[in-house]
Every structure is written in C-alpha cells, then in structure tokens.
Amino acid sequence: QAVTDIMENNEIxxxxxxxxxxxxxxxxxxxxxxxxxxxxxLEKLATADFVSVxxxxxxxxxxxxxxxxxFDLLINDEATYTVAPYPDVLGPWTTN
Known part of the structure; x- marks a missing residue:
C-alpha cells in the first residue's frame, strides 16, 4: 500500500x-x-590524410x-578565409 501511495502522490x-x-x-x-x-x-588539418574520407x-x-x-584565417591582417561548421552560414555562394 505504501508504494502505491508514493506512486500516486509523486510530488516533490x-x-x-x-x-x-x-x-x-x-x-x-x-x-x-x-x-x-x-x-x-588547424594542427589536425595540417596533418590530415586527405586521401582518407x-x-x-x-x-x-x-x-x-x-x-x-x-573563425577567420588572416593573412596580412585581412580575413582571407573563414572556417565554419555549417557552410550555409557563410552565404548562398559557399560551395560544399
């Protein structure tokens, strides 16, 4: 009976x-x-095996x-390339 009462009255x-x-x-x-x-x-990217899918x-x-x-990769203080987890975030011109 006690278990049934506890289950029916499950308020805390x-x-x-x-x-x-x-x-x-x-x-x-x-x-x-x-x-x-x-x-x-980026260190992993530099050593990645691009033959391996x-x-x-x-x-x-x-x-x-x-x-x-x-994040942006900078060359001569200019954002030259942007890395993003979701390509669509960069705009419709981004290719996969």
Whole structure:
C-alpha cells in the first residue's frame, strides 16, 4: 500500500526540486564552450590524410562536436578565409 501511495502522490518538495536542478542543471541550457581550440583544429588539418574520407569527415565533424564555431584565417591582417561548421552560414555562394 505504501508504494502505491508514493506512486500516486509523486510530488516533490521545492527544496528537493532545487537540489535536483542544482545537480543536473537546466535541460534548456546548451554548453557552447569550445572543447577544442581553433589552433589545435588547424594542427589536425595540417596533418590530415586527405586521401582518407574518414579523416576528412572527422575534421568536419570536429568543428560541430567540439563547438569550435567559425573563425577567420588572416593573412596580412585581412580575413582571407573563414572556417565554419555549417557552410550555409557563410552565404548562398559557399560551395560544399
């Protein structure tokens, strides 16, 4: 009987709810902190085996999975090339 009562009355106290939220965080927050630096991704790019489809796909996936985001490669203080995890973000003229 006690188990049935507990299951039917599944309310928790405000303090318990606050404790759970403090432990697990909000389900609506997304951590966008980069897990890999632009520099380390570029180092992987420099040593990638471009014959291997798997290696190229892994580089592309790293941009998204590791929250690297887009960044500009500069030559002579000018943004010459932009790296982005989603090619469409750069405009309709970008090719895949």
């Amino acid at each position: 106290t405000e303090a318990r709810f606050a404790g759970i939220m403090a432990a697990v965080g909000s389900p609506f927050e997304v951590d966008t902190t980069p897990r890999q630096s632009h520099k380390s991704w 798997r290696a190229v796909c892994r580089l592309d996936l790293d941009l998204v999975v590791n929250n690297i985001g887009y």
